Amino acid sequence: MAGTDRQLTLRFLAEPADVNFGGKVHGGAVMKWIDLAGYACAAGWSGKYCITAYAGGIRFVKPIHVGNIVEVTAKVIYTGRTSMHLGIDVRAGDPKVQDRDLTTHCVLIMVAVDDAGLPSPVPEWIPTSEIDIELRESAVRLMDMRKKIGAEMEAHVTLGV
Structure with missing residues (x-):
């Protein structure tokens, strides 16, 4: 039911096909997993087909090795x-x-x-815990920063750089 489950975790093993030339799981595989978990979470929350509009602030903190169990957790924060x-x-x-x-x-x-591929309304998520309120506020601050970055990046698009 839409608007009830705001968090989802995908679990699987990192496979040899996911490895880069350095012997670790490559970033592209991790980004694919992030997109899959994000889609599953968003579709579950909204009850609709969802598309990725933005992926940002990606931080690769530590490598993933073949044979590791991988858990990708997606949570609605705004x-x-x-x-x-x-x-x-x-x-x-x-x-x-x-x-x-x-x-x-x-x-x-x-x-x-x-069905026509046009944006469609989603159920509102209202934070109740202190942690969730901070996550929502963080998402709002990130939106403001993305607007500034987007305006700055426009010069690159305009100048063909």
């Missing part, structure tokens, strides 16, 4: 009229032990769309 901001944490570690280390973190913005 809702607009048709968009959802998701905090994404990727954790990984030896599957034989309980510990999982943070390997990657970022924010995704997903937009719900209708």
Whole structure:
């Protein structure tokens, strides 16, 4: 049911096909996993097909090794009229032990769309805990920063750089 589950975790093993030339899982594979978890979370929250509008602040904190169990957690931290901001944490570690280390973190913005591909309203998420209120406020601050960065980046697009 839309508007009830705001968090989702995907779990799987990192495979040899995910490795880069340095022997660690490559960033592109991690970004794919982030997008998959973000879609599943946003679709679950909105009850609609969703598209990725933005991925930002991606921090690769620690490498992931082949054979690690990987947990990609997506959580709604802000809702607009048709968009959802998701905090994404990727954790990984030896599957034989309980510990999982943070390997990657970022924010995704997903937009719900209708059958014609047009933005579609999503249920509002209202934070209740202190932590959730801070997450929402952080998402709002990040929106303001993205607007400034977007204006600055416009020069690059305009100048063809």
